Amino acid sequence: MNKIVNLYSIRQKRYARIFFIIITCIFILNLTACQGQQKKRYEAQFLLLFDTVTQIVAYMDSKEEFTEQVNKIYDDLEEYHQLYDIYNEYDGLVNLKLINDKAGEEPLKVDRRIIDLLKFAKDVYNKTDGKVNVALGSVLSIWNHYREIGIQDPENAKLPPIDLLKEAAQHTDINKVIINEQASTVFLEDPEMSLDVGAIAKGYAVEQVSKRAIKKGFISGLISVGGNVKIIGRKNPNGEPWNVGIQNPESSGEKSNLHILHLIDQSLVTSGNYSRYYTVNGKKYHHIINPETLYPAEYFTAITIICEDAGEADVLSTAVYNMPLQEGLTLIENLSDTEAFWLLPNGEQKFSSGFQDLLAE
Numbered sequence: 001m002n003k004i005v006n007l008y009s010i011r012q013k014r015y016a017r018i019f020f021i022i023i024t025c026i027f028i029l030n031l032t033a034c035q036g037q038q039k040k041r042y043e044a045q046f047l048l049l050f051d052t053v054t055q056i057v058a059y060m061d062s063k064e065e066f067t068e069q070v071n072k073i074y075d076d077l078e079e080y081h082q083l084y085d086i087y088n089e090y091d092g093l094v095n096l097k098l099i100n101d102k103a104g105e106e107p108l109k110v111d112r113r114i115i116d117l118l119k120f121a122k123d124v125y126n127k128t129d130g131k132v133n134v135a136l137g138s139v140l141s142i143w144n145h146y147r148e149i150g151i152q153d154p155e156n157a158k159l160p161p162i163d164l165l166k167e168a169a170q171h172t173d174i175n176k177v178i179i180n181e182q183a184s185t186v187f188l189e190d191p192e193m194s195l196d197v198g199a200i201a202k203g204y205a206v207e208q209v210s211k212r213a214i215k216k217g218f219i220s221g222l223i224s225v226g227g228n229v230k231i232i233g234r235k236n237p238n239g240e241p242w243n244v245g246i247q248n249p250e251s252s253g254e255k256s257n258l259h260i261l262h263l264i265d266q267s268l269v270t271s272g273n274y275s276r277y278y279t280v281n282g283k284k285y286h287h288i289i290n291p292e293t294l295y296p297a298e299y300f301t302a303i304t305i306i307c308e309d310a311g312e313a314d315v316l317s318t319a320v321y322n323m324p325l326q327e328g329l330t331l332i333e334n335l336s337d338t339e340a341f342w343l344l345p346n347g348e349q350k351f352s353s354g355f356q357d358l359l360a361e
Contacts, residue, residue: 039236042066046074049081050202052226059220059236069218076212077225080205083113084197086137096195100137104191109184117197117204118179118186120311124200125174128319133291135177137194138168143289150278157280165294168192172291202228203269203314210310229268230310243360246304246341249274258343260360267310271317272302272343290322297322301345306358307338316340325350 039059044066046054056073060066082088086096094110102108121134142160150157176189188195202225210223210230220233222242235242241264245257249272261268273286273296290297305316320328320340332340332352339358342350 103188107185107187137196204311207310
């Protein structure tokens, strides 16, 4: 029995510990003639990590096998979540929040996974011509503050003053993020600087955790963290691709997906203006801030990127969202094994040259 998996991002509040896990199974026939056995479709879903919903789907021989794999994946994701958290401290752990707190004061000795993320961040900053900048935290924190107030008190919602944003933008030079690999330290040279890795952390973590999961025997499944989806292998022993839906932000029910894709060993990430926003004078202002204008980008409703690496897909979804259509299309067409889908505010859809080859019939 086939079932389309609709993967989407839901913002949730943080809790002290995971408070539910749901495991369901759907029986499917294993059509491999020499085995003549059945595998089952299992699905786990839990909150907390990266402030969103994590979903894991796989076909396995038993509930016990699936549960063991899910526990390993959860534990790995939790470590990345704590390391990359910019809001909370954890006993005995130096994470990004502590790095931000010590900006301008002293280097901190950190876990290698923080250094690897920040090296990746510097690389993508150069590749995207600054469209994705983890050193933009001073600007993003202002928007987050005004958005939270606007959500709590809609009648008095306001936009951040542009002068305040411009002042904060003076403290976003990624070259002042000093990494000393030999000493394993990170130092923010500018005391007014802060890191915000929201544009890259989920996808990067999903990619790294997926690699570890594969080594531990998770060779056929989906891992989705807030819609950052990693497709591992094929759906079942019959060799079928996974069916992954791109959410329609305007509809639900039968038309909840704009497109269904057939994917194997690929990643899919969507960035859009419909999940995190607030309204000022009747206009919505979402959370994807263009580093050039310091305001939310307005080119598109949503962008979907498909490529092999979940970290790269996460980066590209933000970068391309902040680019005019032709600029983004040129970037995608110059990347191997990478496709993109654009949903414009007027409902029009645009595709990279190979995107439609991935569509389910």
